[in-house]
Amino acid sequence: MTSARSTSEPESLPRAAFAAVDLGATSGRVMLALLSGAAGHERVDLVEVARFANGPFVTPESDTARLRWDVRRIWHEVVDGLRIACVAASERGLVLSGIGIDSWAVDYGLIGADGELLEDPRCYRDSALAGTSTEVLDRLGASGHYRANGLQTQPFNTEFQLVAGRDDEVWPAAASIRLIPDLLASWLTGRVVTEVTNASTTGLIDVSTRKWSDAVIDGLERGYPSLGDLRSRLADLVEPGSVVGHLTNSVRRSTGLGRVPVITVGSHDTASAVVAIPADDDRFAYVSSGTWSLVGVELEVPVLSEASRRANFTNELGVDGTVRYLKNVTGLWVLSETLRSWREAGRDISLAKALVLAADATADRTVVDVDGPEFLPPGDMASRIAAAARATSQPIPVSPGEVVRCILDSLAASYRRALGEVRELSGKEFDVVHIVGGGSQNALLCQLTADAIGVPVLAGPAEGAALGNVLVQARAVGAVHGNLAALRAVAHRSSNPITYVPTGTSHRLRADDRTTASSEERSHGWHRKDPSGSR
Structure with a gap:
């Protein structure tokens, strides 16, 4: 049981239950949420009823290895988790009052006119995306582009992924572009919408109006004719708290649930x-x-x-x-990848042990720019840290404690820089x-x-x-x-x-x-x- 608060048992009987599907880039989970307390005194206890590993897989395509998500497997795990949530709620004398889905941002599935998924969705860490953002912004004009969508330039923003994939074999057959939470919601309900908080990470939203951006979409269609009619592939936008629809008969049979509404939440997990x-x-x-x-x-x-x-x-x-x-x-990607690489090399160091070693290591001995592009793809992070330290004439972390301390000191320094800029730029x-x-x-x-x-x-x-x-x-x-x-x-x-x-x-x-x-x-x-x- 994972509780949102410190005690493991609610202080009063729950009066409502919800299922939260929470998908991350390394794991997914289905949480049963129990709401208790009178109006003005409500609280939530979270019970983790299902957890599963997640991560991209490599598939060879032509001469380039690409990273993709096995979204069909994610779907089956979600449905199974909802089945378990149904049982867990019933044991408490409750039925689910709603289901909400949140996930990582920017990635999407392409759906054909027959409603079928055309291919496994591309993962944002796919190296094939490199260079596309620079090309697009040079063509559309970076300053005007930012005034429209207000979006940080990342090589994997959805708009850049779309441009990078415009000549893929499946693109002409794509009738619908669905971000990961919207894709799963459409499979649960049969209805297609685009939730606005996650849509705002695509680069296709006018951040001032919270609507699809005419300036950006028209600019992409003009600049890249092979994209075709991009707008027609985008579903209507809805705000968090909207009812997408109710579970289909097929999902009800698979889960044992009744006519439960699927509700848009802040579907970008942040x-x-x-x-x-x-x-x-x-x-x-x-x-x-x-x-x-x-x-x-x-x-x-x-x-x-x-x-x-x-x-x-x-x-x-x-x-x-x-x-x-x-x-x-x-x-924490850099830390988790470091531990994973060590495990694969036969050096199995738990997170708890790594943190103990890091606490004993010298503070600020080596601080590197962990936001550098070399830390984006999967791989041997310890070697990349060593290269970054060497390039900046700092001591090279060697022991596990030194490596992990370098990562944590570097993350704290990154937070400091970002918050300093936030304060200056926003006035907040x-x-x-x-x-x-x-x-x-x-x-x-x-x-x-x-x-x-x-x-x-x-x-x-x-x-x-x-x-x-x-x-x-x-x-x-x-x-x-x-x-x-x-x-x-x-x-x-x-x-x-x-x-x-x-x-x-x-x-x-x-x-x-x-x-x-x-x-x-x-x-x-x-x-x-x-x-x-x-x-």
Whole structure:
């Protein structure tokens, strides 16, 4: 059992149940959510009823090895998880009141006119995407493009994937483009929609209007005639909290469920995680920490300045008309890949052991730019770290403790740079940083982050995406009421965030950390403060 709060048993009997399908790039899970408590005192307990490994597979195509997702296997795992959730809810005298799906962003499936999946969806880490973003932005004009979609340039943004695949054999037969959560929702209900928070990562959305962008789509169609009619392949946009439809008869037979509604949530997992931030006011920043780390603040309007574009910040859409102004930086991917590579080499070091070794290693001995492109593909991260250290004339990490400490110190430095830029570019002040997601359980990283930034870090909930997913569902069916602040109050009652206060240890910026110079820190008040007066 995974609980959104610290106790394993709810204090009162649950009155409603929901299923949250939460898909990550390395694992997927189906969570049964139990809502209890009277109005104004609600809380959620999460029970993990199914978990399965996830990850791209390599398939040889021509002379290029490509990474793809086995989305059919994911589908079968989801259906099986919903079957188990049905049983688990029934054992508690409940039926599911809703199902919501969140996942990683940008990737999509192509569906033919007959409704069949044409090929396994491409994975965003596919090396075949390299170079496409530069070509597209040169052709469309980077500044005007950013003013329309406000999106950080990443080589794997959906629009660049579409351009890279425009000459693929299956493209002419594609009648529908469906992002991963929308694809699964369409298989559950038979209805096709596009949820807007995830759609905002495609590059095809006008971030100011929350609609499909005429400027971007027309520009792509003109610039790449072989794309054909791109617009006709895009489904209608819907906001979080919309009912997509109810389970098909086939899914009902497979799961034992009844006429359960499938509800759009913040289907980009970070959008759901931000809903679940247990903040008591709006003076916060966040790090949604998992395979990736998304570092930013919540705003009412996008930041579309040229300075923001040059800093490569993104304006992604959030729940209730909000904007997630953030930078998508490397997360625990580097650490997980390091441990995986060691296992394959016969050096089986657990995460717990690695963190103990890292805590004993010298602080800030080596800090590298883990956001560099060399850390994007799978592979031997320890060797890449050594190469980066050598290139910057720093000590080369050799022991497991040194390697892992380098990764964590480098992540904390990356968070510091990103948050310094957030504060400057958005003008948003914050007194605390919330870390949500799996990385909130990494106590060493949380402490290093607090030390690096100089403000308290509140860690948790670990299952932030699933909890936010459920909160939007519960409000959609009337089980809870209110705005984002009210939902976050439920999140606070449902979790027990741990506070990490800055210590006297200062994270030393390297000479190449030019984006956050010491003078800039002083001008923006990045000084150590008494934690007792920080909130």
